[in-house]
Amino acid sequence: MTSDTTARMLRLLSLLQTRREWPGLDLAERLGVTVRTVRRDIDRLRELGYPVDSARGHGGGYRLASGTDLPPLLLDDEEAVAVAVALRTAAGGLTGIEETALRASAKLEQVLPRRLRGRVTALQGAVAGITWEDRGPRADPALLASLAVACRDHEIIGFDYTTRDGATASRRVEPCHLLASGSLWYLLAHDTARDDWRVYRLDRISHPTPTGRRVPPRQVPGDDPAAFVAQRLSAAPTRHRAVATVQASADHVRAHTRGLGTRIRPAGDGTTCLVDASDDSLTRIAQTLAALPVDYTLDADPDVVRHLRATADRALRAAS
Template structure:
Protein backbone atom coordinates (compact mmCIF):
# COMPACT_ATOMS: atom_id res chain seq x y z
CA UNK A 1 0.00 0.00 0.00
CA UNK A 2 1.35 3.42 -1.03
CA UNK A 3 0.52 5.69 1.94
CA UNK A 4 2.98 8.56 1.29
CA UNK A 5 1.09 11.12 -0.80
CA UNK A 6 3.97 12.36 -3.01
CA UNK A 7 5.14 8.80 -3.67
CA UNK A 8 1.58 7.71 -4.44
CA UNK A 9 1.07 10.62 -6.84
CA UNK A 10 4.26 9.75 -8.72
CA UNK A 11 3.20 6.11 -8.87
CA UNK A 12 -0.24 7.13 -10.18
CA UNK A 13 1.33 9.34 -12.86
CA UNK A 14 3.66 6.50 -13.85
CA UNK A 15 0.73 4.09 -14.24
CA UNK A 16 -1.23 6.55 -16.37
CA UNK A 17 1.75 6.83 -18.72
CA UNK A 18 2.08 3.07 -19.29
CA UNK A 19 -1.38 2.37 -20.70
CA UNK A 20 -4.00 4.19 -22.73
CA UNK A 21 -6.75 3.76 -20.13
CA UNK A 22 -7.18 2.51 -16.56
CA UNK A 23 -10.38 1.82 -14.64
CA UNK A 24 -10.71 3.33 -11.18
CA UNK A 25 -10.77 -0.15 -9.63
CA UNK A 26 -7.52 -1.15 -11.40
CA UNK A 27 -5.73 1.96 -10.19
CA UNK A 28 -7.01 1.47 -6.66
CA UNK A 29 -5.77 -2.12 -6.64
CA UNK A 30 -2.32 -1.15 -7.97
CA UNK A 31 -1.94 1.67 -5.43
CA UNK A 32 -3.46 -0.19 -2.49
CA UNK A 33 -6.08 2.51 -1.82
CA UNK A 34 -9.80 3.01 -2.28
CA UNK A 35 -11.41 4.26 -5.48
CA UNK A 36 -12.39 7.40 -3.55
CA UNK A 37 -8.71 8.09 -2.84
CA UNK A 38 -7.93 7.53 -6.53
CA UNK A 39 -10.53 10.15 -7.47
CA UNK A 40 -8.99 12.65 -5.04
CA UNK A 41 -5.49 11.96 -6.40
CA UNK A 42 -6.74 12.41 -9.97
CA UNK A 43 -8.17 15.80 -8.95
CA UNK A 44 -4.77 16.75 -7.48
CA UNK A 45 -3.06 15.86 -10.77
CA UNK A 46 -5.56 18.04 -12.62
CA UNK A 47 -4.84 20.93 -10.25
CA UNK A 48 -1.18 20.52 -11.25
CA UNK A 49 -2.35 20.86 -14.89
CA UNK A 50 -1.88 17.23 -15.86
CA UNK A 51 -4.53 16.52 -18.56
CA UNK A 52 -6.25 13.49 -16.99
CA UNK A 53 -9.55 12.67 -18.67
CA UNK A 54 -12.40 10.65 -17.24
CA UNK A 55 -13.90 8.08 -19.59
CA UNK A 56 -17.45 6.79 -19.82
CA UNK A 57 -18.70 3.26 -20.17
CA UNK A 58 -18.85 0.31 -17.78
CA UNK A 59 -17.32 1.45 -14.46
CA UNK A 60 -15.63 4.40 -16.18
CA UNK A 61 -11.91 5.06 -16.16
CA UNK A 62 -9.04 7.51 -16.57
CA UNK A 63 -6.45 8.29 -19.20
CA UNK A 64 -3.67 10.81 -19.66
CA UNK A 65 -4.61 12.95 -22.65
CA UNK A 66 -2.54 15.27 -24.81
CA UNK A 67 -2.15 18.68 -23.18
CA UNK A 68 -0.52 22.00 -23.97
CA UNK A 69 2.85 20.56 -22.94
CA UNK A 70 4.13 17.06 -22.36
CA UNK A 71 4.16 16.17 -18.64
CA UNK A 72 7.34 14.78 -17.06
CA UNK A 73 7.83 11.09 -17.80
CA UNK A 74 8.28 8.73 -14.87
CA UNK A 75 10.77 5.99 -15.82
CA UNK A 76 12.15 3.17 -13.70
CA UNK A 77 15.86 2.29 -13.82
CA UNK A 78 15.57 -0.24 -16.65
CA UNK A 79 13.30 2.02 -18.72
CA UNK A 80 15.63 5.01 -18.32
CA UNK A 81 18.70 2.99 -19.31
CA UNK A 82 16.95 1.44 -22.31
CA UNK A 83 15.67 4.84 -23.45
CA UNK A 84 19.09 6.46 -23.25
CA UNK A 85 20.77 3.65 -25.19
CA UNK A 86 17.99 3.59 -27.78
CA UNK A 87 18.22 7.37 -28.32
CA UNK A 88 21.97 7.12 -28.78
CA UNK A 89 21.62 4.29 -31.28
CA UNK A 90 18.69 5.88 -33.13
CA UNK A 91 20.38 9.23 -33.75
CA UNK A 92 20.53 9.67 -37.50
CA UNK A 93 18.37 6.69 -38.35
CA UNK A 94 15.23 8.64 -39.37
CA UNK A 95 14.81 11.64 -41.61
CA UNK A 96 14.67 14.90 -39.68
CA UNK A 97 15.29 13.34 -36.27
CA UNK A 98 19.08 13.49 -35.93
CA UNK A 99 19.33 16.75 -33.96
CA UNK A 100 16.05 16.17 -32.09
CA UNK A 101 17.18 12.74 -30.93
CA UNK A 102 20.47 14.11 -29.60
CA UNK A 103 18.68 16.93 -27.74
CA UNK A 104 16.36 14.43 -26.07
CA UNK A 105 19.36 12.28 -25.15
CA UNK A 106 21.14 15.27 -23.58
CA UNK A 107 18.09 16.10 -21.44
CA UNK A 108 17.73 12.51 -20.26
CA UNK A 109 21.41 12.04 -19.42
CA UNK A 110 21.44 15.31 -17.45
CA UNK A 111 18.91 13.96 -14.93
CA UNK A 112 20.02 10.32 -14.79
CA UNK A 113 21.18 9.17 -11.33
CA UNK A 114 24.92 8.57 -11.13
CA UNK A 115 24.47 4.78 -10.95
CA UNK A 116 22.49 4.77 -14.22
CA UNK A 117 24.70 7.34 -15.95
CA UNK A 118 27.68 5.02 -15.49
CA UNK A 119 25.71 2.06 -16.92
CA UNK A 120 24.66 4.05 -19.97
CA UNK A 121 28.19 5.38 -20.47
CA UNK A 122 29.62 1.87 -20.29
CA UNK A 123 27.14 0.60 -22.87
CA UNK A 124 27.82 3.50 -25.23
CA UNK A 125 31.59 3.23 -24.89
CA UNK A 126 31.54 -0.46 -25.74
CA UNK A 127 29.32 -0.15 -28.83
CA UNK A 128 29.76 1.54 -32.20
CA UNK A 129 27.63 2.24 -35.25
CA UNK A 130 28.80 2.15 -38.86
CA UNK A 131 27.09 4.87 -40.87
CA UNK A 132 26.45 3.88 -44.49
CA UNK A 133 25.44 6.26 -47.22
CA UNK A 134 21.68 6.09 -47.58
CA UNK A 135 20.55 5.89 -51.18
CA UNK A 136 17.09 4.51 -50.69
CA UNK A 137 13.93 6.10 -49.31
CA UNK A 138 13.80 7.08 -45.63
CA UNK A 139 10.84 7.00 -43.30
CA UNK A 140 9.11 10.18 -42.12
CA UNK A 141 9.25 10.10 -38.29
CA UNK A 142 5.82 11.71 -37.95
CA UNK A 143 4.27 8.92 -40.03
CA UNK A 144 6.11 6.26 -38.03
CA UNK A 145 5.00 7.75 -34.69
CA UNK A 146 1.37 8.18 -35.79
CA UNK A 147 1.15 4.59 -37.04
CA UNK A 148 2.78 3.28 -33.87
CA UNK A 149 0.06 5.01 -31.83
CA UNK A 150 -2.66 3.63 -34.11
CA UNK A 151 -1.29 0.09 -33.75
CA UNK A 152 -1.13 0.47 -29.97
CA UNK A 153 -4.60 1.97 -29.61
CA UNK A 154 -6.28 -0.24 -32.25
CA UNK A 155 -7.44 2.82 -34.20
CA UNK A 156 -8.27 2.70 -37.91
CA UNK A 157 -6.51 5.16 -40.23
CA UNK A 158 -6.82 6.45 -43.76
CA UNK A 159 -4.00 7.50 -46.08
CA UNK A 160 -2.97 7.96 -49.70
CA UNK A 161 -0.68 5.20 -50.95
CA UNK A 162 1.66 5.29 -53.94
CA UNK A 163 2.09 1.85 -55.50
CA UNK A 164 5.29 0.57 -57.12
CA UNK A 165 3.87 1.62 -60.51
CA UNK A 166 3.34 5.22 -59.36
CA UNK A 167 -0.45 5.05 -59.04
CA UNK A 168 -1.97 6.75 -55.99
CA UNK A 169 -5.02 5.36 -54.21
CA UNK A 170 -6.83 6.01 -50.93
CA UNK A 171 -6.69 3.31 -48.26
CA UNK A 172 -8.71 2.70 -45.08
CA UNK A 173 -7.06 0.12 -42.85
CA UNK A 174 -6.80 -1.36 -39.36
CA UNK A 175 -3.06 -1.12 -38.50
CA UNK A 176 -1.69 -4.08 -36.52
CA UNK A 177 2.14 -4.13 -36.67
CA UNK A 178 5.16 -2.14 -37.88
CA UNK A 179 8.01 -4.25 -39.28
CA UNK A 180 11.51 -2.99 -40.18
CA UNK A 181 13.48 -4.80 -42.89
CA UNK A 182 16.43 -3.86 -45.09
CA UNK A 183 16.36 -0.18 -44.14
CA UNK A 184 12.62 0.13 -44.83
CA UNK A 185 9.56 0.19 -42.57
CA UNK A 186 6.42 -1.77 -43.45
CA UNK A 187 2.90 -1.54 -42.04
CA UNK A 188 0.98 -4.80 -41.66
CA UNK A 189 -2.69 -3.89 -41.72
CA UNK A 190 -6.12 -5.29 -42.50
CA UNK A 191 -7.68 -3.36 -45.38
CA UNK A 192 -11.26 -2.55 -44.38
CA UNK A 193 -12.53 -2.01 -47.94
CA UNK A 194 -10.95 -5.16 -49.40
CA UNK A 195 -11.35 -7.29 -46.25
CA UNK A 196 -7.83 -8.63 -46.65
CA UNK A 197 -4.36 -8.34 -45.09
CA UNK A 198 -2.09 -5.84 -46.83
CA UNK A 199 1.51 -4.64 -46.43
CA UNK A 200 2.39 -0.98 -47.03
CA UNK A 201 5.80 0.70 -47.22
CA UNK A 202 5.82 3.71 -44.93
CA UNK A 203 7.83 5.86 -47.36
CA UNK A 204 4.91 5.56 -49.81
CA UNK A 205 2.26 6.70 -47.31
CA UNK A 206 1.01 10.31 -47.32
CA UNK A 207 -1.98 12.20 -45.89
CA UNK A 208 -2.20 9.85 -42.91
CA UNK A 209 -5.34 10.55 -40.86
CA UNK A 210 -6.62 8.80 -37.70
CA UNK A 211 -10.35 8.03 -37.84
CA UNK A 212 -11.09 7.75 -34.09
CA UNK A 213 -12.74 4.42 -34.95
CA UNK A 214 -11.58 1.52 -32.74
CA UNK A 215 -11.26 -2.00 -34.09
CA UNK A 216 -10.83 -5.47 -32.59
CA UNK A 217 -7.38 -6.87 -33.51
CA UNK A 218 -7.31 -9.95 -35.71
CA UNK A 219 -4.82 -12.83 -35.45
CA UNK A 220 -2.03 -12.48 -38.02
CA UNK A 221 -1.88 -15.35 -40.55
CA UNK A 222 0.77 -17.77 -39.33
CA UNK A 223 0.94 -16.00 -35.95
CA UNK A 224 4.23 -14.17 -36.63
CA UNK A 225 4.04 -10.65 -38.16
CA UNK A 226 7.73 -10.55 -39.18
CA UNK A 227 7.59 -13.94 -40.95
CA UNK A 228 4.36 -13.00 -42.71
CA UNK A 229 5.80 -9.71 -43.98
CA UNK A 230 9.05 -11.40 -45.05
CA UNK A 231 7.11 -13.98 -47.04
CA UNK A 232 5.05 -11.33 -48.80
CA UNK A 233 8.13 -9.25 -49.62
CA UNK A 234 9.78 -12.32 -51.11
CA UNK A 235 6.78 -13.04 -53.35
CA UNK A 236 6.11 -9.42 -54.43
CA UNK A 237 6.42 -8.53 -58.16
CA UNK A 238 9.90 -7.33 -59.19
CA UNK A 239 11.56 -5.88 -62.28
CA UNK A 240 14.28 -8.50 -62.76
CA UNK A 241 14.09 -12.27 -62.36
CA UNK A 242 17.15 -14.20 -61.13
CA UNK A 243 17.06 -17.75 -59.72
CA UNK A 244 20.33 -19.43 -58.68
CA UNK A 245 20.63 -23.19 -58.17
CA UNK A 246 23.46 -23.58 -55.68
CA UNK A 247 25.50 -26.74 -55.13
CA UNK A 248 25.28 -26.54 -51.34
CA UNK A 249 22.58 -27.28 -48.73
CA UNK A 250 20.10 -24.50 -48.02
CA UNK A 251 21.15 -24.13 -44.38
CA UNK A 252 24.78 -23.48 -45.34
CA UNK A 253 23.76 -20.81 -47.85
CA UNK A 254 21.40 -19.12 -45.38
CA UNK A 255 24.27 -18.52 -42.98
CA UNK A 256 26.27 -16.37 -45.39
CA UNK A 257 23.91 -14.81 -47.93
CA UNK A 258 22.10 -11.46 -48.01
CA UNK A 259 18.96 -13.09 -49.42
CA UNK A 260 15.79 -13.43 -47.36
CA UNK A 261 15.63 -16.85 -45.71
CA UNK A 262 12.18 -17.43 -47.24
CA UNK A 263 13.74 -17.20 -50.72
CA UNK A 264 16.11 -20.12 -50.13
CA UNK A 265 14.61 -23.56 -50.78
CA UNK A 266 16.00 -27.11 -50.72
CA UNK A 267 16.50 -28.58 -54.19
CA UNK A 268 17.58 -32.15 -53.59
CA UNK A 269 20.59 -33.61 -51.76
CA UNK A 270 23.31 -31.02 -51.23
CA UNK A 271 21.63 -28.31 -53.33
CA UNK A 272 19.20 -25.42 -53.02
CA UNK A 273 17.62 -22.61 -55.04
CA UNK A 274 18.00 -18.95 -54.14
CA UNK A 275 15.54 -16.42 -55.52
CA UNK A 276 17.67 -13.28 -56.04
CA UNK A 277 15.03 -11.42 -58.07
CA UNK A 278 14.61 -7.71 -57.39
CA UNK A 279 14.29 -4.17 -58.72
CA UNK A 280 17.98 -3.25 -58.29
CA UNK A 281 20.61 -4.90 -60.52
CA UNK A 282 23.60 -4.15 -58.22
CA UNK A 283 21.66 -5.66 -55.34
CA UNK A 284 21.08 -8.86 -57.30
CA UNK A 285 24.78 -9.03 -58.14
CA UNK A 286 25.64 -8.55 -54.45
CA UNK A 287 23.43 -11.47 -53.40
CA UNK A 288 24.91 -13.74 -56.07
CA UNK A 289 28.45 -12.79 -55.04
CA UNK A 290 27.64 -13.73 -51.46
CA UNK A 291 26.43 -17.25 -52.25
CA UNK A 292 29.95 -18.58 -51.70
CA UNK A 293 29.54 -21.66 -53.90
CA UNK A 294 29.15 -22.69 -57.54
CA UNK A 295 25.70 -22.13 -59.00
CA UNK A 296 23.68 -22.23 -62.21
CA UNK A 297 21.69 -19.10 -63.05
CA UNK A 298 18.26 -18.72 -64.62
CA UNK A 299 17.83 -14.96 -65.11
CA UNK A 300 16.58 -12.16 -67.35
CA UNK A 301 19.00 -10.93 -70.01
CA UNK A 302 19.29 -7.56 -68.23
CA UNK A 303 20.65 -9.39 -65.18
CA UNK A 304 23.14 -11.36 -67.30
CA UNK A 305 24.32 -8.20 -69.06
CA UNK A 306 24.92 -6.49 -65.73
CA UNK A 307 26.86 -9.49 -64.39
CA UNK A 308 29.04 -9.56 -67.52
CA UNK A 309 29.86 -5.87 -67.07
CA UNK A 310 30.72 -6.38 -63.40
CA UNK A 311 32.83 -9.45 -64.23
CA UNK A 312 34.82 -7.61 -66.95
CA UNK A 313 35.58 -4.76 -64.56
CA UNK A 314 36.74 -7.22 -61.90
CA UNK A 315 38.98 -9.07 -64.36
CA UNK A 316 40.47 -5.82 -65.64
CA UNK A 317 41.17 -4.71 -62.08
CA UNK A 318 42.82 -8.06 -61.31
CA UNK A 319 45.25 -7.49 -64.17
Protein backbone atom coordinates in the same frame (compact mmCIF):
# COMPACT_ATOMS: atom_id res chain seq x y z
CA MET B 1 1.49 15.11 1.37
CA THR B 2 2.95 12.11 3.20
CA SER B 3 5.71 9.99 1.72
CA ASP B 4 3.25 7.08 1.31
CA THR B 5 0.89 9.28 -0.68
CA THR B 6 3.75 10.59 -2.81
CA ALA B 7 4.98 7.09 -3.57
CA ARG B 8 1.45 5.95 -4.42
CA MET B 9 0.91 8.89 -6.77
CA LEU B 10 4.18 8.18 -8.55
CA ARG B 11 3.10 4.57 -8.93
CA LEU B 12 -0.29 5.76 -10.24
CA LEU B 13 1.40 8.05 -12.75
CA SER B 14 3.64 5.21 -13.90
CA LEU B 15 0.59 2.96 -14.45
CA LEU B 16 -1.21 5.66 -16.45
CA GLN B 17 1.81 5.90 -18.75
CA THR B 18 1.84 2.17 -19.55
CA ARG B 19 -1.68 1.76 -20.93
CA ARG B 20 -4.07 3.90 -22.92
CA GLU B 21 -6.91 3.58 -20.40
CA TRP B 22 -7.32 2.12 -16.91
CA PRO B 23 -10.62 1.23 -15.21
CA GLY B 24 -10.78 2.74 -11.74
CA LEU B 25 -11.23 -0.67 -10.14
CA ASP B 26 -8.06 -1.99 -11.80
CA LEU B 27 -6.04 0.98 -10.58
CA ALA B 28 -7.39 0.58 -7.05
CA GLU B 29 -6.47 -3.11 -7.08
CA ARG B 30 -2.95 -2.42 -8.38
CA LEU B 31 -2.37 0.29 -5.76
CA GLY B 32 -4.05 -1.54 -2.87
CA VAL B 33 -6.45 1.33 -2.13
CA THR B 34 -10.11 2.17 -2.62
CA VAL B 35 -11.61 3.64 -5.79
CA ARG B 36 -12.32 6.81 -3.80
CA THR B 37 -8.61 7.15 -2.98
CA VAL B 38 -7.77 6.71 -6.67
CA ARG B 39 -10.15 9.58 -7.51
CA ARG B 40 -8.46 11.81 -4.94
CA ASP B 41 -5.00 10.95 -6.29
CA ILE B 42 -6.18 11.66 -9.84
CA ASP B 43 -7.36 15.10 -8.69
CA ARG B 44 -3.92 15.73 -7.14
CA LEU B 45 -2.22 14.79 -10.42
CA ARG B 46 -4.46 17.27 -12.24
CA GLU B 47 -3.50 19.99 -9.77
CA LEU B 48 0.14 19.24 -10.61
CA GLY B 49 -0.56 19.78 -14.31
CA TYR B 50 -1.04 16.23 -15.55
CA PRO B 51 -3.97 16.08 -18.01
CA VAL B 52 -5.92 13.00 -16.85
CA ASP B 53 -9.24 12.35 -18.60
CA SER B 54 -11.96 10.30 -16.96
CA ALA B 55 -15.16 8.61 -18.13
CA ARG B 56 -18.04 7.96 -15.74
CA GLY B 57 -20.20 4.89 -15.52
CA HIS B 58 -19.62 1.16 -15.14
CA GLY B 59 -17.15 1.04 -18.04
CA GLY B 60 -15.48 4.29 -17.09
CA GLY B 61 -11.82 4.75 -16.50
CA TYR B 62 -8.83 7.08 -16.56
CA ARG B 63 -6.24 7.90 -19.17
CA LEU B 64 -3.33 10.30 -19.43
CA ALA B 65 -4.36 12.72 -22.16
CA SER B 66 -2.28 14.97 -24.37
CA GLY B 67 -1.79 18.47 -23.05
CA THR B 68 -0.08 21.68 -24.05
CA ASP B 69 3.19 20.59 -22.44
CA LEU B 70 4.90 17.22 -22.17
CA PRO B 71 4.64 16.05 -18.55
CA PRO B 72 7.60 14.36 -16.88
CA LEU B 73 7.88 10.67 -17.71
CA LEU B 74 8.64 8.03 -15.10
CA LEU B 75 11.20 5.45 -16.23
CA ASP B 76 12.68 2.62 -14.24
CA ASP B 77 16.43 1.98 -14.41
CA GLU B 78 16.31 -0.46 -17.31
CA GLU B 79 13.92 1.75 -19.31
CA ALA B 80 16.13 4.81 -18.80
CA VAL B 81 19.24 2.95 -20.01
CA ALA B 82 17.38 1.52 -23.01
CA VAL B 83 16.03 4.93 -24.06
CA ALA B 84 19.41 6.65 -23.66
CA VAL B 85 21.23 4.07 -25.79
CA ALA B 86 18.44 3.96 -28.38
CA LEU B 87 18.57 7.73 -28.78
CA ARG B 88 22.31 7.62 -29.39
CA THR B 89 21.92 4.98 -32.09
CA ALA B 90 18.79 6.42 -33.73
CA ALA B 91 17.42 6.24 -36.33
CA GLY B 92 17.78 4.19 -39.47
CA GLY B 93 15.40 4.96 -42.31
CA LEU B 94 13.92 8.14 -40.79
CA THR B 95 14.40 11.59 -42.31
CA GLY B 96 16.15 14.24 -40.21
CA ILE B 97 15.75 12.50 -36.86
CA GLU B 98 19.42 12.22 -35.91
CA GLU B 99 19.77 15.80 -34.60
CA THR B 100 16.45 15.57 -32.72
CA ALA B 101 17.55 12.29 -31.13
CA LEU B 102 20.83 13.85 -29.97
CA ARG B 103 18.98 16.77 -28.33
CA ALA B 104 16.66 14.37 -26.51
CA SER B 105 19.63 12.24 -25.47
CA ALA B 106 21.43 15.24 -23.98
CA LYS B 107 18.34 16.18 -21.93
CA LEU B 108 17.94 12.64 -20.63
CA GLU B 109 21.59 12.25 -19.70
CA GLN B 110 21.45 15.47 -17.64
CA VAL B 111 18.91 13.94 -15.27
CA LEU B 112 20.16 10.35 -15.18
CA PRO B 113 21.12 9.16 -11.68
CA ARG B 114 24.84 8.71 -11.18
CA ARG B 115 24.40 4.94 -10.78
CA LEU B 116 23.06 4.76 -14.35
CA ARG B 117 25.26 7.34 -16.03
CA GLY B 118 28.30 5.07 -16.06
CA ARG B 119 26.34 2.19 -17.63
CA VAL B 120 24.95 4.44 -20.34
CA THR B 121 28.37 5.97 -21.08
CA ALA B 122 29.93 2.52 -21.37
CA LEU B 123 27.21 1.30 -23.72
CA GLN B 124 27.35 4.40 -25.88
CA GLY B 125 31.12 4.15 -26.10
CA ALA B 126 30.93 0.54 -27.22
CA VAL B 127 28.00 0.88 -29.63
CA ALA B 128 28.43 2.66 -32.96
CA GLY B 129 26.58 2.86 -36.24
CA ILE B 130 27.79 3.16 -39.80
CA THR B 131 26.25 5.91 -41.91
CA TRP B 132 26.31 5.54 -45.68
CA GLU B 133 25.93 8.48 -48.04
CA ASP B 134 23.26 6.71 -50.08
CA ARG B 135 20.76 5.58 -47.49
CA GLY B 136 17.92 4.86 -49.86
CA PRO B 137 14.32 5.84 -49.15
CA ARG B 138 13.66 7.55 -45.82
CA ALA B 139 10.44 7.61 -43.81
CA ASP B 140 8.98 10.67 -42.08
CA PRO B 141 9.19 10.44 -38.24
CA ALA B 142 5.85 12.28 -37.90
CA LEU B 143 4.22 9.71 -40.18
CA LEU B 144 5.79 6.88 -38.19
CA ALA B 145 4.42 8.36 -34.96
CA SER B 146 0.89 8.86 -36.30
CA LEU B 147 0.78 5.31 -37.67
CA ALA B 148 2.07 3.95 -34.36
CA VAL B 149 -0.81 5.67 -32.55
CA ALA B 150 -3.29 4.24 -35.05
CA CYS B 151 -1.82 0.76 -34.49
CA ARG B 152 -2.07 1.16 -30.74
CA ASP B 153 -5.65 2.43 -30.82
CA HIS B 154 -6.82 0.06 -33.60
CA GLU B 155 -8.09 3.10 -35.49
CA ILE B 156 -8.91 2.89 -39.19
CA ILE B 157 -6.74 5.32 -41.16
CA GLY B 158 -6.75 6.54 -44.74
CA PHE B 159 -3.76 7.60 -46.83
CA ASP B 160 -2.46 7.97 -50.38
CA TYR B 161 -0.10 5.24 -51.51
CA THR B 162 2.36 5.35 -54.41
CA THR B 163 2.93 1.93 -55.95
CA ARG B 164 6.17 0.60 -57.42
CA ASP B 165 5.20 1.78 -60.91
CA GLY B 166 4.51 5.34 -59.71
CA ALA B 167 0.69 5.24 -59.62
CA THR B 168 -1.03 6.78 -56.57
CA ALA B 169 -4.28 5.55 -55.07
CA SER B 170 -6.21 6.03 -51.84
CA ARG B 171 -6.12 3.33 -49.20
CA ARG B 172 -8.24 2.73 -46.11
CA VAL B 173 -6.80 0.24 -43.65
CA GLU B 174 -6.83 -1.17 -40.15
CA PRO B 175 -3.17 -0.68 -39.09
CA CYS B 176 -1.63 -3.51 -37.08
CA HIS B 177 2.18 -3.38 -36.82
CA LEU B 178 5.17 -1.27 -37.89
CA LEU B 179 8.32 -3.15 -38.85
CA ALA B 180 11.81 -2.05 -39.87
CA SER B 181 13.99 -3.94 -42.33
CA GLY B 182 17.34 -2.36 -42.99
CA SER B 183 16.68 1.27 -43.91
CA LEU B 184 13.04 0.61 -44.85
CA TRP B 185 9.94 0.82 -42.66
CA TYR B 186 6.77 -1.14 -43.39
CA LEU B 187 3.18 -0.97 -42.18
CA LEU B 188 1.29 -4.25 -41.83
CA ALA B 189 -2.41 -3.50 -42.13
CA HIS B 190 -5.73 -5.06 -43.12
CA ASP B 191 -7.09 -3.32 -46.22
CA THR B 192 -10.81 -2.67 -45.72
CA ALA B 193 -11.64 -2.50 -49.44
CA ARG B 194 -9.78 -5.69 -50.36
CA ASP B 195 -10.60 -7.51 -47.12
CA ASP B 196 -7.04 -8.80 -47.02
CA TRP B 197 -3.70 -8.17 -45.37
CA ARG B 198 -1.32 -5.76 -47.10
CA VAL B 199 2.24 -4.50 -46.49
CA TYR B 200 2.94 -0.81 -47.23
CA ARG B 201 6.29 0.97 -47.38
CA LEU B 202 6.24 4.11 -45.25
CA ASP B 203 8.25 6.16 -47.74
CA ARG B 204 5.39 5.64 -50.24
CA ILE B 205 2.62 6.74 -47.82
CA SER B 206 1.40 10.35 -47.83
CA HIS B 207 -1.48 12.39 -46.40
CA PRO B 208 -2.46 10.07 -43.54
CA THR B 209 -6.00 10.80 -42.33
CA PRO B 210 -7.30 9.33 -39.06
CA THR B 211 -11.00 8.42 -39.26
CA GLY B 212 -11.79 8.31 -35.55
CA ARG B 213 -13.31 4.86 -36.04
CA ARG B 214 -11.87 2.12 -33.85
CA VAL B 215 -12.24 -1.58 -34.50
CA PRO B 216 -11.41 -4.76 -32.55
CA PRO B 217 -7.79 -5.90 -33.02
CA ARG B 218 -7.19 -8.49 -35.73
CA GLN B 219 -5.10 -11.62 -35.33
CA VAL B 220 -2.11 -11.66 -37.67
CA PRO B 221 -1.89 -14.96 -39.61
CA GLY B 222 0.64 -17.17 -37.88
CA ASP B 223 0.74 -14.83 -34.83
CA ASP B 224 4.15 -13.51 -35.97
CA PRO B 225 3.96 -10.11 -37.74
CA ALA B 226 7.67 -10.06 -38.65
CA ALA B 227 7.58 -13.54 -40.22
CA PHE B 228 4.36 -12.71 -42.04
CA VAL B 229 5.78 -9.50 -43.52
CA ALA B 230 9.03 -11.25 -44.48
CA GLN B 231 7.05 -13.92 -46.31
CA ARG B 232 4.92 -11.32 -48.09
CA LEU B 233 7.97 -9.31 -49.15
CA SER B 234 9.75 -12.37 -50.50
CA ALA B 235 6.64 -13.33 -52.49
CA ALA B 236 6.01 -9.82 -53.84
CA PRO B 237 6.51 -9.30 -57.60
CA THR B 238 9.83 -7.76 -58.59
CA ARG B 239 11.12 -6.12 -61.75
CA HIS B 240 14.02 -8.56 -62.26
CA ARG B 241 13.93 -12.33 -61.68
CA ALA B 242 17.01 -14.24 -60.46
CA VAL B 243 16.92 -17.64 -58.72
CA ALA B 244 20.16 -19.43 -57.78
CA THR B 245 20.50 -23.16 -57.18
CA VAL B 246 23.24 -23.28 -54.57
CA GLN B 247 25.46 -26.32 -53.97
CA ALA B 248 24.98 -26.29 -50.21
CA SER B 249 22.22 -26.88 -47.69
CA ALA B 250 19.79 -24.14 -46.75
CA ASP B 251 21.16 -24.10 -43.19
CA HIS B 252 24.74 -23.62 -44.47
CA VAL B 253 23.75 -20.70 -46.73
CA ARG B 254 21.63 -19.14 -43.99
CA ALA B 255 24.55 -19.33 -41.56
CA HIS B 256 26.92 -17.57 -43.99
CA THR B 257 24.62 -14.82 -45.28
CA ARG B 258 22.45 -12.08 -43.83
CA GLY B 259 18.97 -10.84 -44.57
CA LEU B 260 17.87 -13.60 -46.94
CA GLY B 261 15.41 -15.24 -44.54
CA THR B 262 12.55 -16.89 -46.42
CA ARG B 263 14.33 -16.37 -49.74
CA ILE B 264 16.32 -19.54 -48.98
CA ARG B 265 14.43 -22.81 -49.59
CA PRO B 266 15.72 -26.40 -49.36
CA ALA B 267 15.85 -28.31 -52.65
CA GLY B 268 16.38 -31.91 -53.75
CA ASP B 269 17.75 -34.19 -51.05
CA GLY B 270 18.72 -31.29 -48.79
CA THR B 271 22.29 -30.91 -50.06
CA THR B 272 21.27 -28.01 -52.32
CA CYS B 273 18.94 -25.04 -51.89
CA LEU B 274 17.24 -22.32 -53.92
CA VAL B 275 17.99 -18.66 -53.21
CA ASP B 276 15.55 -16.16 -54.70
CA ALA B 277 17.66 -13.07 -55.40
CA SER B 278 14.93 -11.36 -57.46
CA ASP B 279 14.74 -7.61 -56.90
CA ASP B 280 13.82 -4.28 -58.45
CA SER B 281 17.53 -3.37 -58.37
CA LEU B 282 20.11 -5.11 -60.57
CA THR B 283 22.85 -3.94 -58.22
CA ARG B 284 21.18 -5.56 -55.20
CA ILE B 285 20.81 -8.82 -57.16
CA ALA B 286 24.54 -8.79 -57.89
CA GLN B 287 25.30 -8.11 -54.21
CA THR B 288 23.06 -10.96 -53.05
CA LEU B 289 24.65 -13.44 -55.43
CA ALA B 290 28.16 -12.28 -54.57
CA ALA B 291 27.46 -13.08 -50.90
CA LEU B 292 26.65 -16.74 -51.58
CA PRO B 293 29.35 -18.88 -49.94
CA VAL B 294 29.62 -21.66 -52.57
CA ASP B 295 29.09 -22.32 -56.28
CA TYR B 296 25.65 -22.01 -57.83
CA THR B 297 23.78 -22.08 -61.12
CA LEU B 298 21.50 -19.23 -62.08
CA ASP B 299 18.07 -18.97 -63.68
CA ALA B 300 17.62 -15.27 -64.42
CA ASP B 301 16.14 -12.73 -66.80
CA PRO B 302 18.37 -11.61 -69.71
CA ASP B 303 18.87 -8.12 -68.25
CA VAL B 304 20.13 -9.68 -65.02
CA VAL B 305 22.62 -11.84 -66.92
CA ARG B 306 23.86 -8.82 -68.93
CA HIS B 307 24.34 -6.80 -65.75
CA LEU B 308 26.25 -9.61 -64.02
CA ARG B 309 28.53 -10.08 -67.05
CA ALA B 310 29.26 -6.36 -67.24
CA THR B 311 30.01 -6.27 -63.52
CA ALA B 312 32.29 -9.31 -63.77
CA ASP B 313 34.12 -7.82 -66.76
CA ARG B 314 34.82 -4.59 -64.87
CA ALA B 315 36.13 -6.57 -61.90
CA LEU B 316 38.41 -8.65 -64.14
CA ARG B 317 39.78 -5.56 -65.88
CA ALA B 318 40.46 -3.94 -62.54
CA ALA B 319 42.23 -7.06 -61.26
CA SER B 320 44.45 -7.31 -64.33
